[in-house]
Amino acid sequence: MFENLSDRLSSALKNISGRGRLTEDNIKETLREVRMALLEADVALPVVRDFVASVKERAVGQEVSKSLTPGQVFIKIVQQELERAMGKGNESLDLAAQPPAVIMMAGLQGAGKTTSVAKLSKFLKTREKKSVLVVSADVYRPAAIKQLETLASEVEVEFFPSDVTQKPVDIATAAIAHAKLKFIDVVIVDTAGRLHVDEAMMDEIKELHAAVNPVETLFVVDAMTGQDAANTAKSFNEALPLTGVVLTKVDGDARGGAALSIRHITGKPIKFLGVGEKTDALEAFHPDRVASRILGMGDVLSLIEEVERGVDKDKALKLASKVKKGGSFDLEDFREQLNQMKNMGGMMSMIEKLPGVGQLPPEALAQVQDGKMTGQMEAIINSMTPGERKRPDIIKGSRKRRIAMGSGTQIQDVNRLLKQFTQMQKMMKKMSGKGGMKKMMRGMSGMLPPGMKMPGR
Numbered sequence: 001m002f003e004n005l006s007d008r009l010s011s012a013l014k015n016i017s018g019r020g021r022l023t024e025d026n027i028k029e030t031l032r033e034v035r036m037a038l039l040e041a042d043v044a045l046p047v048v049r050d051f052v053a054s055v056k057e058r059a060v061g062q063e064v065s066k067s068l069t070p071g072q073v074f075i076k077i078v079q080q081e082l083e084r085a086m087g088k089g090n091e092s093l094d095l096a097a098q099p100p101a102v103i104m105m106a107g108l109q110g111a112g113k114t115t116s117v118a119k120l121s122k123f124l125k126t127r128e129k130k131s132v133l134v135v136s137a138d139v140y141r142p143a144a145i146k147q148l149e150t151l152a153s154e155v156e157v158e159f160f161p162s163d164v165t166q167k168p169v170d171i172a173t174a175a176i177a178h179a180k181l182k183f184i185d186v187v188i189v190d191t192a193g194r195l196h197v198d199e200a201m202m203d204e205i206k207e208l209h210a211a212v213n214p215v216e217t218l219f220v221v222d223a224m225t226g227q228d229a230a231n232t233a234k235s236f237n238e239a240l241p242l243t244g245v246v247l248t249k250v251d252g253d254a255r256g257g258a259a260l261s262i263r264h265i266t267g268k269p270i271k272f273l274g275v276g277e278k279t280d281a282l283e284a285f286h287p288d289r290v291a292s293r294i295l296g297m298g299d300v301l302s303l304i305e306e307v308e309r310g311v312d313k314d315k316a317l318k319l320a321s322k323v324k325k326g327g328s329f330d331l332e333d334f335r336e337q338l339n340q341m342k343n344m345g346g347m348m349s350m351i352e353k354l355p356g357v358g359q360l361p362p363e364a365l366a367q368v369q370d371g372k373m374t375g376q377m378e379a380i381i382n383s384m385t386p387g388e389r390k391r392p393d394i395i396k397g398s399r400k401r402r403i404a405m406g407s408g409t410q411i412q413d414v415n416r417l418l419k420q421f422t423q424m425q426k427m428m429k430k431m432s433g434k435g436g437m438k439k440m441m442r443g444m445s446g447m448l449p450p451g452m453k454m455p456g457r
Contacts, residue, residue, distance in 0.1 A: 005256040006294050008037035013075050013295070027059050027074070034078065042226030042257030047085060047264045054081050079291050085260050086287035091244065091269040093124075097215045100133070100179040100187045103425060104212060106205060106240060107220035109193030112248035114144055116220050116274060117190045118151035119282035120246070123272075125157055128279075130185040135160040135175035137168035137208060138192040148190055155279050158184065168192075168204060169211045176212060197230070202239050209240055218271065220246045226257035230265040237266050247285070248274035325368060329425045331389040335381045337424070338374055376409060380417050383407040392418060 012033035016026060026290040031052055038048045058077045095101040103120070107113045134152050138144040142164050152159035160175040172189050179187045189212060209217065219242050221229040233245055244263055250273045262270055265304070270285040371395035381389065383406035390396050395403070400414045407414075 003184055003309060005037060005041040008040060009295060012037055018073055026062065036224065041255040044227040044230055044261040044265055047261050050329050051081055051085055079295055081249045082291035082294060084286045085264060086290060087263045087269045090284050090286045091271055093216050093271065095186060095215060100176060100184050102176060102212050102214040103186060103188045103216040103218060104191065104214040105188065105220055106191050106220050106236060107193060111220045111222045112274060113193065113220045114147050114190055114250060116246050117148060118155050118190050118279050119274065121157045121188055122155040122279050123282050124186055132157040132186045132188060133160055133175060133179045133184045134188045135171060136162055136190045137171045138190060139164045139166060140192045141166060149286055168208050172208060172212045179450065206239060216243045217241060218244050218246050220248060223247045223258045224252060226255060227261045229258035230261035233262055233266045237268060242268050244269050244271035246272045246274065251275045256294065331381050331384065331421060334421050334424060335378060338378055376413060377417050379407040380409055392421060
């Protein structure tokens with residue numbers, strides 16, 4: 001996420017971080033590099049101007065000169081200004097309304113509205129414990145109605161049927177009436193993709209908005225369109241009273257221009273980030289956490305939240321109890337740990353939230369990026385017999401050859417897995433004693449691909 005911007009800013013700030021004294025000259029050079037980094041990231045020019053002016057004003061003032069570590073304070077100012085550009089903090093959905101609370105989704109074609117409806121409904125169901133009904137008012141694309149029905153079934157929320165012969169207003173009002181009868185908490189209305197220059201289509205969505213009076217009107221926009229995303233959101237906001245933005249395809253956006261431009265240009269907060277294709281790949285937007293990630297400082301809070309959600313606590317307690325009582329951590333347990341990691345979005349999702357991840361070797365990151373590592377490890381374990389999983393010490397020459405052939409891997413891959421498993425086994429033993437967490441962090445380096453170390457180590 002925003003790798004190009006992160007690399008450029010980290011490089012620009014590296015030279016100044018150790019300075020004991022900041023002068024007009026060294027600030028000027030660093031600010032020029034910061035400005036170039038933002039422009040290359042396709043951040044809107046007014047945002048860049050405001051950002052650089054604010055950083056300069058604060059950096060040459062008393063704030064830095066009184067500090068013992070001016071270089072570090074300068075970086076802190078850049079971080080705070082990044083946060084200010086994106087908004088003060090997370091702005092959650094305002095669902096304090098007489099049920100059902102209606103959420104209307106608007107946006108251009110291809111921005112990912114229908115998928116975002118499914119992601120949001122799952123988010124509300126699993127994290128906010130709300131009952132959700134979804135309905136498609138897109139009468140121009142029959143496939144959109146079918147797509148939403150399929151996705152609703154997948155995330156296990158109620159779908160209200162509609163067809164292309166109906167009017168969008170009639171579809172939405174019927175869905176809301178149904179939700180009232182069923183005491184459903186939230187209704188999410190998916191609308192047709194439209195261009196802000198298409199007056200007839202904009203009149204239609206205005207009419208729909210007036211009829212359903214939603215508590216939230218969210219604009220769904222593709223992050224990879226850069227500052228155009230902010231300009232499009234602004235045009236829509238002039239026709240519709242938007243309450244927030246859902247920025248999609250953020251996982252594929254190496255620049256970050258949209259995230260840094262939207263708030264400044266529209267005055268509307270980004271409320272969610274779409275960070276993948278899966279229905280659980282939706283994150284609440286926290287400006288402070290995103291700013292921290294852009295500057296290579298990681299996002300430990302989001303990582304902790306992911307672990308909290310993704311880990312099966314009953315299984316974790318069972319495993320901890322087993323290890324504490326002297327039971328051996330075997331390959332069945334190891335496979336279960338890999339599955340838990342997959343539930344949290346895979347190893348890359350976790351690693352990229354760690355501080356200093358930008359310093360890791362590109363080839364090691366690429367190996368994790370494509371999911372090759374976890375999939376290969378699972379395939380190797382699946383090719384073993386139950387006896388081998390329980391007693392890995394019996395896996396010698398001929399068994400290794402058979403496992404490698406069965407999993408489509410090489411003997412050295414099997415050896416690597418067994419080595420990583422042994423390190424994990426030792427780590428589990430250490431965790432049952434004093435200072436378990438510190439020992440676990442040290443031991444985690446054994447789980448990483450060749451050439452990769454834990455950041456900061």
